Amino acid sequence: MRNIKLTIEYLGTNYYGWQILPEKPTIQGKITEVLQKILPNPPTPIKLIGASRTDAGVHALGQVANFLTASTIPLYNLKNALNGLLPPDIKVKTTEEVPLDFHSRFSAVGKIYLYRIFNRDVPSPFEYKRSWFIPYRLNIEAMKEASIYLIGKHDFTSFSKKDRKKEVNPIREVKRINIEKKENIIEITVEGKSFLRHMVRVMVAALVEVGKGRLKPEDVKEILEKKDRTSAPFLAPPDGLYLKEVIY
């Protein structure tokens, strides 16, 4: 048996997110389908494990996934076959053989997300569905000030989607938030060990409210302390979110 690790880029616009769904196009579904074609008659059907279950419309610059196979196909041939059969909006950057105990999700020690805001008076054809278009002036310094309250270990209940099916530990550690403006693009980079569902997008929405002056930087601290999802703003659109890197 071999354990194969894939590093994947995708434009999430045309997919219902990472996770396989019946009758809907998903990234996991598409890659699994192509793998089954390349590696026919496997002893067991291919089970592709992804590091992050990105939501519908969310993109990836460095999603990681792995699967077990008895196939002896050379890694280089596998990469070429995958990229030849995958659609233009999903591409595999690297194929590696890893130890059998490597698990894309459980072995990860960190994740880096990038959120892109397009900040100009007029939307750009080149940024459509690839960033959050905000035509208002944003106060970057205030956003940076607010972001400091989110760094560290906190109960992020206010910043996550309520999961009705199961109890999830709402304590998460945000290691770093960088906010940088280059020309018309504001890039917000968030690093942590793991994130709650919707957490990055609610954080970004709160920072944007601060940038617009509708919230004060200190309000973010208060929202965090309330541990109540309804106290935080709605969530930023998926279009601007990119899974940038998974750290092992």
Added chain:
Amino acid sequence: MRNIKLTIEYLGTNYYGWQILPEKPTIQGKITEVLQKILPNPPTPIKLIGASRTDAGVHALGQVANFLTASTIPLYNLKNALNGLLPPDIKVKTTEEVPLDFHSRFSAVGKIYLYRIFNRDVPSPFEYKRSWFIPYRLNIEAMKEASIYLIGKHDFTSFSKKDRKKEVNPIREVKRINIEKKENIIEITVEGKSFLRHMVRVMVAALVEVGKGRLKPEDVKEILEKKDRTSAPFLAPPDGLYLKEVIY
């Protein structure tokens, strides 16, 4: 009568180029259609004049067009109405009132084109139809050396599409060619007063042949001197070409 100047961005992928065609989507056709809606019952139908007739699949970061109208609509309202009604892949960056003798094409004193090459082993979902994907190592220094032969006033017959309908003066002046590699992107910027049909794309194709080592830098000089279209390589795909700026 007012003369209105528009600066336009578009992703050319879904269009048959700038110039209006019956039954086909074109940029000029789309903008004219929207203008007729915004400015109804004009004394004469709107005639939108573009600075450059970009080919099918070619993009623009700064196409310029103008039209005459008797409408008194404020420029700001016109811009908002245009961007509200135009599809996401065409947007108007600025609307200005200019002297009545301003003509987008004839008043232009220069044009800057950008050609983007994506140079990595695997294509990127984010670069699909937005650059020329070349998975081979290119010798940038040799390309720069070759580009020097193209700068200046020359007969560019070898580097242009033969126009069967009319005789065109093949003498053109290339003022500047910049070749720069930033990470996986090679940007070739070409500036000139005006260009022959396909000229930038044939120039880029020749430079890429030099980058691959299939042509020597000096061969470009020879191709130019032959004044024969068949002596030059085929043309680079439209996907990588952007009309960056029109100079007045």
